[in-house]
Amino acid sequence: MSEAEVAALSVEDSQPSLDPDAKNPNAKKAAKEAAKAAKEAAKAERTQQRGVKAAVMTQPDADDPLREQYGDYPLVQSQGQSGRVWTRVDALNSELNGQKVLIRGRIHTTRGKGKSAFLVLRQRTATVQALLFADEQVVSKGMVKYATQVTKESIVDVEGIIKVPEKPVEGCSQKDVELHVTLIRVVSRAAILPFELVDAGRSEEEVKAAAERGEVLSTVGQDLRLDNRFLDLRTPANQAIFRLQSAVGQIFKSTLLGEGFQEIHTPKLIAGASEGGAAVFRLDYMGTPACLAQSPQLYKQMAICADFDRVFEIGPVFRAEFSYTHRHLCEFMGLDLEMAINEHYFEVLDVVEKLFGAIFDGLATTYAKELAVVGQQYPFEVPTFKPLRLTFPEGIAMLQQGGFPDVDPMGDLNTELERALGRMVKEKYGTDFFILHRYPSVVRPFYTMPCSDDANYSNSYDVFIRGEEIISGAQRVHDADLLVERANACGIPLDTIQSYIDSFKYGAPPHGGAGVGLERVVMLYCGLNNIRKTSMFPRDPKRLTP
């Protein structure tokens, strides 16, 4: 607590006193004024110190001639617009040599050494070194002290001159420049952190290499990260992962818009279970039993029956499954598409291949920097893309010949078999992406269109990246009578799907579609080991916060 605050409190807490001066009106007035001044000073200092727990320097000494060059800002409260221009850290380069720039960034690290201070300023994935040296002309000793006491992760405004150092600055993204600080002011101070950002951003390789040298480097466990996700998300790898996630969404949209699709939004609150079987979240809707949509399946098909022709939806999908695996979430982003076809589900596969060609190409070219940043913490090879369609029986044959002679030719593939097939396909065809189509009917939902030549197989497909499924899709049954037949055969009670069946009775276009999990695409593209790394605030059976 500051002296001013102590003074203010002592006034507020004081009882009527027996001080002989108390009856002296002048003394009383002077005391009142002093108390008022102390209170105001305390209030001002409290304002400056918001969020600061330790007793650190937040304001210059009044007698420092350079006192205008440092000290905490008052709370930014839209007091006015100064017209100043802030430069982005990733825009700092040697072409700016000698120029003065203003930067708003976080204190990534600080180090004081005698009369000098070395700071690393961070802005998203970019870092730059900033220096102060007390010469009492531009920088005072007080300013150096102030700078070294700013807590890590605090947000600061720093003004300084860009200079090109003799040697590149190792450990910063902006290696060919450093900033010679002329002004430093805190915008928002950070309290003691639950973990260090440097530890959270460390690769396993770095830890292993240090261990071999006999050093122990800290890392941060998944739960501690997720409990403090707003902090964990600041690591360069996470900054890049969620830029990639945003990018995949944009490429999905722009590619489909280019193919004549239109975006729709369908309700997540629905009256019945959206698909038979899997667990749903149930709730009370104004007195009516309701549940959360497990997929937009039925609604996107209704949109096709309503003549929207080609639609996509990007929205949350809810699964009340107790699956605690590396690739399941209870809430994830579904990228769904559905389209009328003229004749064949290959029309859908043409779109799917175009879509993933665009995603693979877009990420590898436009987002090469983000991929590199992710790779610094989680090394991976950029996956290869070649359009490839294999039938399910072809896939079974490859597995049978490739070391799995007992694989069930009419059963679904488990994770092990999928991965094995992915490896074989990679080896034989040189692609991390492929489509497996014509699945056995028994392993697909009731609304899947059977093959015309053999009803034991269906007009369905899964799409794989690195041998893990990212898309499931099919031509759908668009004929109400056949749908009833299939529902009966699969034991689905008709009364639960009546309005769905009805929507095919008034002229229904042949159609097909697919559903993609956004988090899975990013996870598998980057070869990450856990889907929680690609969900901003993941939801699994054990986690509902933050």
Next chain:
Amino acid sequence: MSEAEVAALSVEDSQPSLDPDAKNPNAKKAAKEAAKAAKEAAKAERTQQRGVKAAVMTQPDADDPLREQYGDYPLVQSQGQSGRVWTRVDALNSELNGQKVLIRGRIHTTRGKGKSAFLVLRQRTATVQALLFADEQVVSKGMVKYATQVTKESIVDVEGIIKVPEKPVEGCSQKDVELHVTLIRVVSRAAILPFELVDAGRSEEEVKAAAERGEVLSTVGQDLRLDNRFLDLRTPANQAIFRLQSAVGQIFKSTLLGEGFQEIHTPKLIAGASEGGAAVFRLDYMGTPACLAQSPQLYKQMAICADFDRVFEIGPVFRAEFSYTHRHLCEFMGLDLEMAINEHYFEVLDVVEKLFGAIFDGLATTYAKELAVVGQQYPFEVPTFKPLRLTFPEGIAMLQQGGFPDVDPMGDLNTELERALGRMVKEKYGTDFFILHRYPSVVRPFYTMPCSDDANYSNSYDVFIRGEEIISGAQRVHDADLLVERANACGIPLDTIQSYIDSFKYGAPPHGGAGVGLERVVMLYCGLNNIRKTSMFPRDPKRLTP
């Protein structure tokens, strides 16, 4: 039931007979074969007749030499790819005069007259007239009969020659061409409709004009429409409305991406109520009490604390409110944005104005056709856009001088006052769009930043189109201590928002944002009278289906 079906059933139902021929092996074999043939014929006919309730002609007579030119297709089941090319109805124009085209569309209307048939084919918002005249060279009598018996809303493939008629075809969107049919085949037959599409697409003006002539024209009520939404959505106005909805979403995204924003996805399943006060949907999450997010407010702010700098989210928003008004839904699409600011919430308003400038401009130019189609059923004037910012006290002064002398200068505006202010602003400044900022603190949420010069006012804003609110937003409190102070002042229990408060303790950028309701934007832009018109499958206190 067809003869073939009756034959098949009688075979299936027959008991071992005492027929003297029964012991004759030849007769038995012949009977078996006959039964098999009957079953197959019945099966084939069932396939052809799927969904057809009335006894209509679905296949040509075997002796019609032109029998290849008509008749129902077998169920489209990805039998193969023919390489045929379908032309879109809206692409038909007089430049194609004399050319043969293939079209897949719906039967909008049919009319038989002697040896000829007149069809209107519809594809989304486009319609074209198609003609058949039985000359027994290209078209047979059977073909005309078949064509006139296809039920409305059935999907057909029609091949024909484009011709330019002497007079424009009134009542069709493609007025300068007609199609002389050479082939017509049903893809999917429609059952008897719950209402006529023509009635559902009729404007009130048309009904009134007919009434003045003494005619009664049918219309379709809102509930019947919504109960059969997949049908109702086929009207040209609805086709256009949801193209506009998709467009608003795309312009929102592309504008913000251009301003350096990134798309995020935050959870809809959350542990506590996302905002104090309003009603939430509650559910059980794997044994933990949970609720549905009423807004992404807290999460998008956490994304800012996590250095994402500028973010937007397009996602469902859930409000368990018993508001049965023209502008409330229990589930709607929120277009949310949140951004770090350097100094002032005007930085957010600059983005909001740029955004709505782009939306107004984009719709008026690129989507003029869709606006015209909506206007045919629901006439409206395209709204005007000029950037305009008024302070709340300025708005109050306008109301006081404009006929509302008793308006509370520190209270919120009700719908009547908002609309009145909208009219006054339109008259004085000539814009249907404006921003009202600096609302009294008491009418805003606890996390709203108070003004620096007067804490009775706040750094907040609403945005209006045609005098109705479409956006609410503010600079947020980014200081944990002040947030606690404000929560206490507003009576919010701190334990329910602790993790939210904590996220501001580790260096928080000053920031602000806004939330837009997608359905409201489209409704108010088009001057529609009910938000259910701009939600594909609306959810209100009385409606959870379809």
